[in-house]
Amino acid sequence: MTQQRNVPDNLCPIAVEYTTMLTGDWRALRPVVDRDKCVKCATCWLYCPVQCIVERPTWFDADLATCKGCGICAEECPHQAILMIEEAEG
């Protein structure tokens, strides 16, 4: 175990830093937002389990560092503005 800073040595081990795992590399399908179709209704944000939806000036986008590609955003989008495409397609 790494040396913990700022932790009294009479305490049991406690967490002093955040887990840095990023789940984006799990993804087989990637959400692509059609900016012309997006009306900024935030439905994707509401239902994204990873909460990786980020706000842009006139649309919402997924943070691909943590997006697992579950496809809920594309399924739930009331204006069909999100398409899931295969990662291999580029």
Added chain:
Amino acid sequence: MGTAFDTIAFKASACDGCGKCMTACAEAKQGASRISIVSGAGEGRFELSLCRQCGDPKCAMVCPAGALAKDEASGVIRWDANQCVDCLLCTAGCSFGGISVDSHTARVAKCDQCDGDPACVKACPTGALEWVTAGSVFKKYGDREDMFVPGLSGCQGCNSELIMRHAMRKIGRNAVLATPPGCIPGMGSVGYNGKTGTKVPVFHPLLTNTASMLAGIRRYYDRIGRKDIVVMALAGDGGTSDCGFHAVSGAAERGEKVLYVCVDNEGYMNTGMQRSSTTPFGSWTSTTPVGEHMRGKTQDAKNLPLIMVAHKCAYVATASTGYMEDLYAKLDKAVEASFRGFSYLHIYSPCPTGWRIPSSKVIEACRMSVDSNFVTLWEYTREGGLRFTRSPDRPIPIRDYVKLLGKYRHLDEAQLDHIQARVDEQVALLRMMAAEPVAAE
């Protein structure tokens, strides 16, 4: 930042082309209807042409007179009759048919969402039109900090992860969290080797002692005079209804001031999808397999929230992520009640891995579970009794919900009838207990 807008959604599959929305709109606007339903591709298929209030509106871009502009607060694209020069360029600029010409006045007419209370949605008898208010939730809570780290290793589409993130976003930093063994700590919220996935103090108690441990934490905070801390559990159904039940029951009986959130995915999903006492009848699990001698679970699920009602807790409620605003409202009440007594929130959480559903269909499963009355949404307080927060009237058949889930793929007619009968029985019991038959939304 932190802006999003409510919107009118259209589900083409539910539209029967009755045109009531158009009548309602024409009446509300005293002129031509701003919404129109047109025949789509194929017999009995309809399409909608209505202003979508685009994020980056093309109509406003092409307007030479500056008569169209997006309202920053409501998101509605406003049409200014005084500035409009009737060139009709906007009607050509819009590729969604959202802005049209009123033949009576020979001027353009467009939807203004009736200032957040659209007449067309209220008039739609089939539910094809829906007023989606996710934008309002985002405006209220979107800027709040997510209390978990970005990367948690819940499965793709994990509904428990969604519940954790929303619940803690709402509750905020002033909380002490306990997550007994299950998916929730398993996905890295507790962490190990000096690392944590949660931005509030988080404990990993045993399956059996979560509520007892929290009772102790609350009593300590009470003793040192900290009355502002939310002491809460995010536990699975196993840790609540089976292994941890005696601790939960005891803490509820003593009236410990604790918020206990049970995330019910109907089984021990973290350890390989074994049955629990909240697994419903007929479910496939790894310990209730489907074969020659057994066709899934042979017992019915126990209704844990009703058992908690029998404890006369300060607050008991059921919720589903399919109805997020209801969930947010109940979180508010549950947190408030946890400073007065035992507060219990039961959130139903479809598990894409264990229930054998595609990850993208999780929210649909949530919604259909409620629409079919498989899951009922209600709340209980000692003062107000039990009250439905969503009407259980006019449910869809249980078969429509069940066929979405792979864990019920093997069900025969007799089993389906059994599930439907038990659901009806459950709703009838709740109706008997409810203070008012149907509560206002």
